[in-house]
Amino acid sequence: MRPTTKDLAIEAGVSLATVDRVLNNRPGVRQDTVDKVNQAIQKLGFIRNVVAANLARGKSYRFLFLLPRTGDEFLAGLIARIHEANQSFAAEMIQVDVMHIHESDPHQIAKVLGSPDLEQVDGIAIMAPESPQVRDAKARLIEKGIDTVSFIAGQVASDHDDFVGIDNHAAGATAGRLMGRFLDRSAGAILVIAETMLARDSLERRLGFDEIINADYPHLTVLPSLETYGDTERTARIIRNSLLSHRNIAGVYIVSSEARVPLEVVTEVFAKNKPVIIAHERTPFTEAALRSHQVDALITQDPGHLVRSAIRILRAHRDGREILASQEKIRIEVLIEENL
């Protein structure tokens, strides 16, 4: 049987009340008494029964995911996972909600983050582009005792705030390596398509991609990024224009998580002589594209893992516990048809 607080009290030669005071950092205990209890903890290998503690506290957790308001399939998948997690974490008294924000307006995001509605929440996972406003708002949340994690995009990890997501520079490099190897000896140009290069993650991916191509595949040229702004017509136009100036397009790298529109346009434009295409994120659409050989590889991160990881980290923060780093590391996955 595992030692309980009662055993601790006996071992330390103090009362249950004192053990309780020490365990919960309550004032009014002399330092040497604290030490006695801590020694007993060491000696018995006492592990606090979190389960019973939470029961006694009547504690439940409320976490919030702040997500952009796009119709993105990747985001839709993410939201589905959040709801799934809401089910499976219910047994542990954890409730998660989703709130949407206008990603483009830092002031509005900061306003939402400052709103008093959020004060009943135990922790927030924020998916928003980096900006001074958001950074400040986060700092204020932390002052109020509300933990935050940066989710997928945006802020860099800081001391106050974990980052849940992949290293986008490495993800871009991975795409670059695959592109290089898949194209091996064929010289040519590579089209890079992004929704907007203002997003930090797109930028980093592009940097990582370029680094690999420039270093190891001198016969390949990476063209300037095309920005779609999420507009179908514009996407078609700029890709066609690019085709006119560059006849020798051998590869296409779609940087953004919204691959659908660029992919459709590219597939149509390059009806024959399809270049090697690499995109990001697994969605019903990109999965089908991989199956039908419209795409050669996907660089992805597991949305379910992202969501659960954010929740686990927020809870660990709340409990003042350590996290199991190896479990929370989000991997950059390479998907081809065979390992879907």
Add this chain to the structure above:
Amino acid sequence: MRPTTKDLAIEAGVSLATVDRVLNNRPGVRQDTVDKVNQAIQKLGFIRNVVAANLARGKSYRFLFLLPRTGDEFLAGLIARIHEANQSFAAEMIQVDVMHIHESDPHQIAKVLGSPDLEQVDGIAIMAPESPQVRDAKARLIEKGIDTVSFIAGQVASDHDDFVGIDNHAAGATAGRLMGRFLDRSAGAILVIAETMLARDSLERRLGFDEIINADYPHLTVLPSLETYGDTERTARIIRNSLLSHRNIAGVYIVSSEARVPLEVVTEVFAKNKPVIIAHERTPFTEAALRSHQVDALITQDPGHLVRSAIRILRAHRDGREILASQEKIRIEVLIEENL
């Protein structure tokens, strides 16, 4: 606040005792009373507080991992993860242990599985080659109320028994596709090296690999598998012999999880004109090999995920709960230097 059993009792118009009888499938309740309670559960959206239930039961879980007795680095990593999991699951009153078996002797495995020591255990994750003896022993364990999962290798999933691991056929196919694409236009032969082809997983990987190469890369020939039997000298000899008969070796596929010896030999033998090499599993050694470009890609499964998944599944079985399938699906990961 979430409804409790008390609320349930009021809603159903019965006593707490009856609610308890229904919730825990105890006899002595008329069917229509059972229905009343179940309706109340539906209506209130009652979710049993597993945490409180386990507290009351004084329940703790003991799970066992039965692993082969090799000195394999992959296995060492696995064991490290099990100890890690033992720490992090301690808060949920779950204890996991490791026991070693002689993988080569089905009778001995069956004997271990039948030993009375195992009767105090709640569930067992078994990593052992498939055999009728093991199959029978498992069936007997299940009769005794001890759940089992097939871990990484061995048995196919059955109704009684989940499989935790990757689809090895798909893993082989993934290796095949990468090999084909990395070699693209260079014709040649591919060396396949296994510890033994008696292992089901090696066989399946090879089948998946061949399927892809034969279908899509006719300029490549897959040679008969070389079996090392884990012997360094033998490995060096058979690889050298193979080199004499086949001058045009363009690729090497190391099927087994123990890649170290084959890799060392291959690296030495092919000092110049290194073929494309693909191996399995991430270990300190294969990771270093990837970094130093001795290996071109690794096909891996996450040991931490494997371990935690097995534990979660065993616990869910024990609690009679459903598992979250998407979380328990072990992915076939593709590792290159950039996404390590």
Add this chain to the structure above:
DNA sequence: CTTGCTATGAGGCACGTACCTCATGTACGT
């Protein structure tokens, strides 16, 4: 010596559920 402060002990109630006992009710067969 009194006053006041701090450190500690003793004990109880609560959380939501499991599990036990005992009493009572109800329907059935004889």
Add this chain to the structure above:
DNA sequence: ACGTACATGAGGTACGTGCCTCATAGCAAG
């Protein structure tokens, strides 16, 4: 009408911890 078997209620204790109140002991300053 009686005994029997089954269905249900009522109430208690327990699990390990948190949190509260009250009592007491020790010590130092006035």
